[in-house]
Amino acid sequence: MTLETDLPTAAPIAPVADTAGTGVQDASRRTRRPSKPNALRSERPGVRFAAWAAVIVCGGFALLPVYWLLATSLTPRTEVFAYPPQFFPSTVSWEAYESLFTNPTLFNYLRNSIIVSVITAVLSVLVSAYMGYAFSKFRYTGRRALMYFVLSSQMFPQALLLVTLYSVFAAYGLLNTYTALVLSFTTFTLPLCVWMLKGFFDTIPDELIEAARVDGASRLRIIHSIVLPLSAPGLVAAGLFAFVRGWNDFIFALTLAGPDKQTLPPGLVNTYIGEASTAWPELMAASLVVSLPVAIAFISLQRFLVGGLTAGAVKG
The missing domain is CATH 1.10.3720.10 (MetI-like)
Structure with a gap:
């Protein structure tokens, strides 16, 4: 006696031709995982702006004293106590x-x-x-x-x-x-x-x-x-x-x-x-x-x- 089943049989995987001319490849080998999106690209513009703003503020806080040292050292002694203070010296002096x-x-x-x-x-x-x-x-x-x-x-x-x-x-x-x-x-x-x-x-x-x-x-x-x-x-x-x-x-x-x-x-x-x-x-x-x-x-x-x-x- 032969038993028949209603389950469909799986279709065979068709071979895929290799476009480079090296032979026939299995279709399953050509399946690639979807690439993950870049973390920086997936961030919101507001998050990136806040991150760059924090970097600029912290960098300015750290480098401002160094710049003030340089600016004061290049300022003539007669202009050091000028009011209002000048962020950029009007006259550069190398006497110091x-x-x-x-x-x-x-x-x-x-x-x-x-x-x-x-x-x-x-x-x-x-x-x-x-x-x-x-x-x-x-x-x-x-x-x-x-x-x-x-x-x-x-x-x-x-x-x-x-x-x-x-x-x-x-x-x-x-x-x-x-x-x-x-x-x-x-x-x-x-x-x-x-x-x-x-x-x-x-x-x-x-x-x-x-x-x-x-x-x-x-x-x-x-x-x-x-x-x-x-x-x-x-x-x-x-x-x-x-x-x-x-x-x-x-x-x-x-x-x-x-x-x-x-x-x-x-x-x-x-x-x-x-x-x-x-x-x-x-x-x-x-x-x-x-x-x-x-x-x-x-x-x-x-x-x-x-x-x-x-x-x-x-x-x-």
Whole structure:
């Protein structure tokens, strides 16, 4: 007996000729998924306008002080206090920059800033690298408590420690020296550098370190040949943070260092700000020039800085 069914039979898929002359293709292979619309194109015009308006407002808020520095430095001293203030200087004067580059005292301040900032960055990176590696890869009693104790030092205002540090440095004869500035700056940069590098070391697999131990590498060899090269972005970020801390400090450089060892921030104030008057064009020109090294460092090391700051933020 033969059973008949009312279900229709599926029609065979007809082959589709290949227009390029390479053969016959299946129609199912030519089926493509519909492309997703571009997210920017699918947004409403009002949303795009609001986004661009926010970018312009934030950019103007950030760049307006820089422009005002430039405009004031190019304005003659007789027109600085003109009312109403002029957004564009009517007369461009280069006298402020000429006096800046012909003042030998400012070059002395610049040399002091470079020496103190570079030594602070190197010392902070060296110490924080070993501390961060110990916190990340070693397990011992009191490890977590010690980590939070190091971080808790950031809770105290740094100005409160100025009197204590001044007394200690005076007792050991370290006032008016580079050593006093480097030690004080390193003290304040270490906690954040340690936690920054600790988060970066957490991203390095423990299996890589165990494999090096199996091959006979010592702990120092593992740190210097494996861990530190892989942690270059974190080291650059920590070093840049310490460098900026030493470059921008004012109160410690003014108090702990004498006129011969002072850095740029207090040096500029003592040079251009007086009791009776202030040389605003010269001060603005000097402030703009001394900001260029830090800006260039940030721009050139931007990818290392972002990688070092975001390392360890997401655990996979």
